[in-house]
Amino acid sequence: MERTEPESGNGRRVVVIGGGIAGSLASKSLQFDSDVTLIDPKEYFEITWASLRSMVEPSFAERTLINHKKYLQNGRVVTSPAVNITNSEVVTADGLVLGYDYLVIATGHNDVLPKTRQEKLSQYQSEYEKITSSESILIVGGGPSGVELAAEIAVDFPEKKVTLVHNGPRLLEFVGQKAADKAFDWLKTKKVEVLLNQRVDLSSASDGDKNYRTSGGERVHADCYFLCIGKPLSSKWLN
Template identity: 60%
Template structure:
């Protein structure tokens, strides 16, 4: 593991990256030979988030979508722990490290409770897969992108299984337009997925033992197992008592300027889902955030003036949601399409090959 401790890298600018998701991983990799890079992440691996649901129906897929941080960070230090606080010039971690920084990039996105080791995560996918295989009926709680993609994966790979989605909203995929929602609902129904809208399931009272779930309207659903696909909390709670507490908005997102610097800070950036940029929170946009901040760090390290920094423009609403292996629904700035074309773009490989390439890994097919 390169990088060494603080003592031997004094001449190099230190860039500390908190969060090893899409944005953090790409940024740390790009900067590792230009600065003394330290990545702080509670997991020892990077997970390609949009491959998660495919890995549940095809566990073999997960081996390429989970990458140990040390595989792509050959010249950086990785601290496998959670960041718990920030002072003016240090990040404190749960395992007692305090890491000083010249530049800090916060990329903690959403808080996932996934295992620390890659091996345990692979085993988790195996267990999920067993759960799906051994069940005749599956209940999915939540009709956002994760719930819809999981339902699509199961409906296509196991057409004989009964899949039910319970969603508290008035339509599936509320984060995109009505037209895309409607087309997706029609597709799900055509695959015999039952979709119950404007209902919820009390997650605290669920037990899989009896196989009967009651919704908020009193409807009973029998299912052999269930998966919870509701929104994950933002990864910002650790900042609430930190030096950046005043930089969080009312939704607990970090407020950033046009250069993606945290408001009022000249050497702290935020990228990915944690930012208050008014756009759909998605992986490919997190990559774009990372690209802008990589440019800006390089410029600042050279002493470039502020007005020469790269600016980030919020993206127009665009999204592709996979529907099984071959189809998908895409909301593009000019049209909403469903079927094989969006499927070709995303569903076959779920951008895993492309993401591995971005991280400099030769894609093993």
């Protein structure tokens, strides 16, 4: 393992694990008062609430993906996952050992993301092509991501058949009933088919058969699907 120390000599050593909203903001805010090291598996910060828009308009991502080094000019970026911590050090998957006086853990949710900004831009382009080449699209999950993606596709590609399947009794279960009903009614006006209280067996469609079976006995024809379900917290490695 390789032990490293900050070069700026600002005094307090602050290591931030996670380059999402919280981790990036903490790093940016502290960089001129401390020796800041940001540890993140990817080299960029993403404005995540714009990600679904980027799936139907890939050029939009040019403004929402920002390399960490662009805003962290007085700090250090380590592009590798953290795998272990002690009372004074952080160990990364690449074998770096970084000492700290203060540690910020802002790992958010567990998600597999491309390492480079260019790879992420290419991913959005691929998802866009997946949407444009399909006549019918299945969205699994009626939370914020599923509802927004269905809306983005319905607005930009009104000719496509969009079906949203959710295993709960209503959409957006974390908000009030009135807001959930409004989202449901709006999707219906855009001809999005919403199936509630049902699950989808994604393995039920063979290579030549694009019909997916639901737990309610219905069959949904779709040229492609997007899985929009919750992701676990990215803190299991701390156990």
